[in-house]
Amino acid sequence: MAFPFDCAVDGPAPSLGRALLARMLWLLDRILEPVCLLCQQVTERQHGLCDTCARSLPLNKTPCSVCARPIETGSICGKCLSKPNDFDHAIAPLLYREPISEMIRALKYREKLAFARTAAGIMSETVLRAAEKKPDLICSVPMTTTALRKRGFNQSALIALFLGYRLGIPVSNHLLRKVRETAHQSDLSARERRGNLKNAFRCQPRVAGRHVVIVDDVLTTGATVNELARTLKKAGAARVDVWVCARTD
Secondary structure, rough: OOOOOOOOOOOOOOOHHHHHHHHHHHHHHOOOOOOOOOOOOOOOOOEEEHHHHEEEEEEOOOEOOOOOOOOOOOOHHHHHHHHOOOOEEEOOOOEOOOOEEEHHHHHHHOOOOOOHHHHHHHHHHHHHHHHOOOOEEEEEEOOOOOHHHHOOHHHHHHHHHHHHHHOOOOOOOEEEOOOOOOOOHHHHHHHHHHHHOOOOOEEEEOOOOOOEEEEEEOOOHHHHHHHHHHHHOOOOOOEEEEEEEEEEO
16 A cells, blocks of 8 residues: 655664564564453454444544644634644544543553554554655653653653554654653643743754654643654754644543
């Protein structure tokens, strides 16, 4: 099947990381029971879900063409018109409602890592349908070393790895670093979130003139991805897009 991207770069060169990921996917297909990850009763059909559970997902049918916020009329939401984002474009195929909200919470807080494959599969289908221009690089929202040790994994990095594998795009989960601890974003107002993240990130100097995609699980106020986009563009990135699984209302 023809790849529906404009060719911005050649496909990623074979690497030990990609070989290990391919082996992991092969093992997952053979070790895990092929039942739906949500209902755990019916055989899965695609991305770990059965047809019934896949149809129950809350689709983001009318997203803002910039930030992917669900809107009722027009193509760009009022917030994007009044205050432009630092990122260029966002894709969010689903709304952060049940059952997708429970799926993402299970991934992040109960180590249900198989849901990273589900999120990446849903996201990759949306990217392909939208015929997005192929980026040069995918990266994930970083965690501090302390937070990563506490949780044991970075769910955004897992989703990014699956996405890169499915779409044939290089992934660099070390491109961005979070250099200081911050308060939990969920406990703060939109204004407090922006101040909370100021100068919290650093970028490796490898992005000059490049098109970079930031991958995360959920997009809420956009404070985190805006700060990351700002950091990437200060380092010379020409374009920064955001791909997430779900968007809050």
